[in-house]
Amino acid sequence: MTYCVGIHVNGGLVLASDTRTSSSFDDVRVHGKMHVFEKPGECVFVLMSAGNLATTQAVIATLRRDIENPDAAFSLFSAKRLYEVADYIGKVLVANQAQAAENAQQNSVSVEATLILGGQIAGGEAAVRLIYPLGNWISTSPETPYVQIGETKYGKPILERIIDRETTLENAARCALVSFDSTIRSNVSVGLPVDLAFIRDGELRVDRQVRIDEDTEFYTEIRQAWAQKLTEAVYTLPPFPWETTT
Amino acid sequence: MTYCVGIHVNGGLVLASDTRTSSSFDDVRVHGKMHVFEKPGECVFVLMSAGNLATTQAVIATLRRDIENPDAAFSLFSAKRLYEVADYIGKVLVANQAQAAENAQQNSVSVEATLILGGQIAGGEAAVRLIYPLGNWISTSPETPYVQIGETKYGKPILERIIDRETTLENAARCALVSFDSTIRSNVSVGLPVDLAFIRDGELRVDRQVRIDEDTEFYTEIRQAWAQKLTEAVYTLPPFPWETTT
Numbered sequence: 001m002t003y004c005v006g007i008h009v010n011g012g013l014v015l016a017s018d019t020r021t022s023s024s025f026d027d028v029r030v031h032g033k034m035h036v037f038e039k040p041g042e043c044v045f046v047l048m049s050a051g052n053l054a055t056t057q058a059v060i061a062t063l064r065r066d067i068e069n070p071d072a073a074f075s076l077f078s079a080k081r082l083y084e085v086a087d088y089i090g091k092v093l094v095a096n097q098a099q100a101a102e103n104a105q106q107n108s109v110s111v112e113a114t115l116i117l118g119g120q121i122a123g124g125e126a127a128v129r130l131i132y133p134l135g136n137w138i139s140t141s142p143e144t145p146y147v148q149i150g151e152t153k154y155g156k157p158i159l160e161r162i163i164d165r166e167t168t169l170e171n172a173a174r175c176a177l178v179s180f181d182s183t184i185r186s187n188v189s190v191g192l193p194v195d196l197a198f199i200r201d202g203e204l205r206v207d208r209q210v211r212i213d214e215d216t217e218f219y220t221e222i223r224q225a226w227a228q229k230l231t232e233a234v235y236t237l238p239p240f241p242w243e244t245t246t
Numbered sequence: 247m248t249y250c251v252g253i254h255v256n257g258g259l260v261l262a263s264d265t266r267t268s269s270s271f272d273d274v275r276v277h278g279k280m281h282v283f284e285k286p287g288e289c290v291f292v293l294m295s296a297g298n299l300a301t302t303q304a305v306i307a308t309l310r311r312d313i314e315n316p317d318a319a320f321s322l323f324s325a326k327r328l329y330e331v332a333d334y335i336g337k338v339l340v341a342n343q344a345q346a347a348e349n350a351q352q353n354s355v356s357v358e359a360t361l362i363l364g365g366q367i368a369g370g371e372a373a374v375r376l377i378y379p380l381g382n383w384i385s386t387s388p389e390t391p392y393v394q395i396g397e398t399k400y401g402k403p404i405l406e407r408i409i410d411r412e413t414t415l416e417n418a419a420r421c422a423l424v425s426f427d428s429t430i431r432s433n434v435s436v437g438l439p440v441d442l443a444f445i446r447d448g449e450l451r452v453d454r455q456v457r458i459d460e461d462t463e464f465y466t467e468i469r470q471a472w473a474q475k476l477t478e479a480v481y482t483l484p485p486f487p488w489e490t491t492t
Contacts, residue, residue, distance in 0.1 A: 153399035157428035161473060162480050174483045182403035208488065221484040227407060229482070233475035234408050237420045238467040242454065 001189035002033060002050035002150035005159065005176050006116040006128035008140040011169040012201040013118040013126055016176045017048040018184070020191035034195040035060050037067070037076050040205040043121040045076055045085065046197050050150035051113030051133070058096040059089070059113065082127050086117055090135030097133060114149045118199060126201050154186045155179030169198055177212070177219060178226050247435035248279060248296035248396035251405065251422050252362040252374040254386040257415040258447040259364040259372055262422045263294040264430070266437035280441040281306050283313070283322050286451040289367045291322055291331065292443050296396035297359030297379070304342040305335070305359065328373050332363055336381030343379060360395045364445060372447050400432045401425030415444055423465065424472050
């Protein structure tokens with residue numbers, strides 16, 4: 001399993017992914033699922049993945065090869081519009097899945113992957129897109145300014161209550177970390193370290209990228225503060241009518 | 247879908263269930279999933295259900311028939327130990343599933359149901375048990391003093407962080423309502439009204455049972471207060487290191 005979140009607020013984008021990969025309970029490894037492609041001042045893309053790791057790595061390899069190939073019909077760095085990038089990555093994803101699936105006919109392994117693309121191209125707006133295994137995609141919206149892939153349920157309520165377009169980038173990131181903490185506590189196939197990246201609107205580069213582990217001081221502080229604040233919040237909720245009349 | 251929670255704290259038991267039943271998107275109905283059996287001063291049982299509604303209703307009918315039948319080998323009101331009750335309900339559940347499954351061979355409908363039993367028998371301890379479709383069961387524990395059935399993920403983080411055996415009955419109930427609110431917001435197949443019941447340890451009856459709907463004043467107060475407190479909690483989390491140094 002995996003957990004990745006992409007958030008789009010007015011200030012820019014927050015992207016976060018865990019790093020746990022497991023092909024079974026006795027085969028758990030750490031692999032980064034966050035891939036950054038940037039040409040500072042021109043374009044920036046962050047791609048995060050859930051699903052088959054071999055498919056994901058094949059997609060990333062294809063994207064890098066196209067960037068380095070001057071004869072490539074299209075590449076991340078030649079794109080003019082973000083939706084073209086999403087279409088292109090979708091096609092690369094479908095092609096790589098199809099190739100692996102051919103060899104997987106006698107096998108129950110799923111070769112599918114799901115991706116989150118966050119980025120901005122000079123002259124265009126920042127955006128976050130969720131790319132499905134079919135190669136099609138959806139964008140965030142003012143009503144739902146975030147997308148999730150992998151183990152999405154445990155961490156959704158806090159995002160849904162807090163995040164809107166007006167949320168600051170840092171508050172959105174704190175909210176994402178709380179969402180990760182809840183997910184990590186409930187699903188052992190999602191695990192630290194967590195990769196966190198900020199793209200500020202118009203900067204056309206990754207403003208900050210941090211890898212957060214158990215001994216990252218600010219993460220410990222946020223987790224402890226959250227546990228305490230949440231307990232206080234429950235303990236100070238309004239009483240039931242029968243509690244006040246006795 | 248469904249959402250039910252059974253919580254066991256030192257003060258007693260809190261049981262909560264939603265009431266939405268759907269056989270498809272265009273066939274959504276309201277059915278209580280909380281069934282109370284009590285002989286005040288001798289024993290009290292609350293049974294909640296997720297899964298096939300016909301199976302559940304058949305189980306409840308069987309339990310009631312056995313109570314009313316003086317020749318029944320066993321009934322809820324003749325039981326001496328709560329684990330015997332769980333075993334008995336498990337057997338009734340398996341028998342009713344088997345009967346329906348015989349007729350369902352050409353059909354993809356699942357006839358399975360999952361139950362939560364909370365209760366106490368004079369001379370014994372209060373307990374909460376989750377009864378599986380196989381008829382076997384698990385009990386709450388000091389480490390995990392709650393069980394959930396149905397759509398369990400959205401509402402789990404708050405229970406996991408807050409509830410331990412020392413939590414008061416009313417705080418446990420407020421926490422359950424927050425857990426329901428999160429679940430209802432995320433899964434349209436879980437819906438109001440919510441049934442909430444309290445069994446205080448040693449009282450051997452349901453102390454209080456309330457049906458909570460959109461216009462239940464204390465539920466509105468709790469929801470509004472929760473939304474506000476949660477936002478405050480996120481907004482007052484510790485800053486990232488780079489926020490304090492600039």
